[in-house]
Amino acid sequence: MVEPYSQKEQIQQVVYRILDANLDRAREGLRIIEEWCRFGLNNAQLALECKRLRQEVAKWHTPELRAARDTPGDPGTELTHPQEEQRASIKSVLQANFCRIEEALRVLEEYSKLYHPTMAKACKQMRYQVYTLESSLMGHQRHQLLWRSRLYLVTSPSETLLNNVEAALKGGLTLLQYRDKTADDSLRLEQARKLRQLCHIYGALFIVNDRVDVALAVDADGVHLGQQDMPIAVARQLLGSQRLIGLSTTNKEEMQAAIAEGVDYIGVGPVYETPTKLGKVATGLEYVSYAAKNCSIPWFAIGGIDANNINDVIDAGAERVAVVRSLMQAEQPTLVTQYLLSQLNRIKPEL
Ligand SMILES: Cc1ncc(COP(=O)(O)OP(=O)(O)O)c(N)n1
Ligand SMILES: Cc1nc(C(=O)O)sc1CCOP(=O)(O)O
Numbered sequence: 001m002v003e004p005y006s007q008k009e010q011i012q013q014v015v016y017r018i019l020d021a022n023l024d025r026a027r028e029g030l031r032i033i034e035e036w037c038r039f040g041l042n043n044a045q046l047a048l049e050c051k052r053l054r055q056e057v058a059k060w061h062t063p064e065l066r067a068a069r070d071t072p073g074d075p076g077t078e079l080t081h082p083q084e085e086q087r088a089s090i091k092s093v094l095q096a097n098f099c100r101i102e103e104a105l106r107v108l109e110e111y112s113k114l115y116h117p118t119m120a121k122a123c124k125q126m127r128y129q130v131y132t133l134e135s136s137l138m139g140h141q142r143h144q145l146l147w148r149s150r151l152y153l154v155t156s157p158s159e160t161l162l163n164n165v166e167a168a169l170k171g172g173l174t175l176l177q178y179r180d181k182t183a184d185d186s187l188r189l190e191q192a193r194k195l196r197q198l199c200h201i202y203g204a205l206f207i208v209n210d211r212v213d214v215a216l217a218v219d220a221d222g223v224h225l226g227q228q229d230m231p232i233a234v235a236r237q238l239l240g241s242q243r244l245i246g247l248s249t250t251n252k253e254e255m256q257a258a259i260a261e262g263v264d265y266i267g268v269g270p271v272y273e274t275p276t277k278l279g280k281v282a283t284g285l286e287y288v289s290y291a292a293k294n295c296s297i298p299w300f301a302i303g304g305i306d307a308n309n310i311n312d313v314i315d316a317g318a319e320r321v322a323v324v325r326s327l328m329q330a331e332q333p334t335l336v337t338q339y340l341l342s343q344l345n346r347i348k349p350e351l
């Protein structure tokens with residue numbers, strides 16, 4: 001006759017099941033991230049780090065823990081959240097799986113204190129290593145998307161802000177800047193949060209104009225600064241190396257200084273005089289041509305660009321442009337986005 005488990009042994013079995021399930025969760029999540037690093041990014045270094053972590057997790061998955069598995073008796077296998085059944089973008093797949101791995105490692109850390117204190121310490125270390133991996137991978141993703149982005153929508157205050165932005169995202173926009181020079185901070189935060197959420201759904205980058213604090217508060221992808229705004233070195237210190245920093249430039253000296261300071265992209269303009277930035281003298285197409293020949297980082301021609309003159313700006317050498325009115329005041333922002341993108345993709349195929 002088989003002796004029934006004592007109460008202590010029953011609790012031990014429960015702990016083993018928790019450890020078994022979470023070792024699987026952590027490993028599966030790492031595998032999902034690894035596949036993107038390997039096949040999506042062709043990044044051997046990031047893929048190798050995932051593999052190393054996966055193997056480290058597997059090392060703790062002993063036969064004793066596996067033996068405690070009771071899948072038919074697990075009520076959790078039926079539980080799914082609607083968000084798990086559909087993902088809007090690669091970015092959300094990655095974020096969901098980083099969450100899954102980090103949660104699993106936290107559970108492992110706590111429950112393995114009852115089982116194997118050395119395992120608890122190892123899981124804590126792994127959790128921190130996963131945070132570092134997440135930050136490098138998300139930073140990498142951001143930079144890749146920045147380089148691929150050809151059209152940049154800078155918003156202006158509007159009753160139909162969210163609708164306009166969503167329409168542009170539907171047309172293929174991948175880079176958005178929230179710019180409102182007059183809103184009070186509570187409205188600014190509220191709108192920035194909503195826009196960030198929208199960009200997240202469409203897999204687009206979200207940048208905040210001027211305000212590093214707002215960018216951090218809403219977990220934006222970066223910030224855009226002007227020559228009169230916070231110094232780049234200070235912004236970099238606050239934002240870290242993984243978030244993007246853009247800087248406006250109007251001449252060669254500012255461009256070279258921006259590159260030397262380590263910004264991720266620059267604005268080049270105003271190409272034409274524009275009521276959106278009253279009083280700023282136009283640089284004309286010469287500065288665009290100079291940027292085309294000399295700028296080693298992504299740059300966006302900006303200022304007075306619309307569907308009628310975009311080809312002149314492209315002919316002067318621009319591969320990327322930023323616009324406010326062309327999209328914020330468009331009757332059909334989706335169509336205008338598609339048109340502007342089609343012109344930008346005309347000369348060189350999609351980046
Ligand atoms: C893409 C891009 N380029 C330039 C600017 C202008 O920034 P700045 O000179 O700081 O002026 P304000 O936008 O703050 O009025 C920009 N916002 N975006
Ligand atoms: C916000 C901004 N910055 C500029 C610069 O040259 O630094 S031009 C500009 C406004 C661009 O608006 P529109 O597309 O409506 O002309």
Ligand SMILES: [Mg+2]
Pocket residue numbers: 209210224225226229
């Ligand atoms: Mg500014």
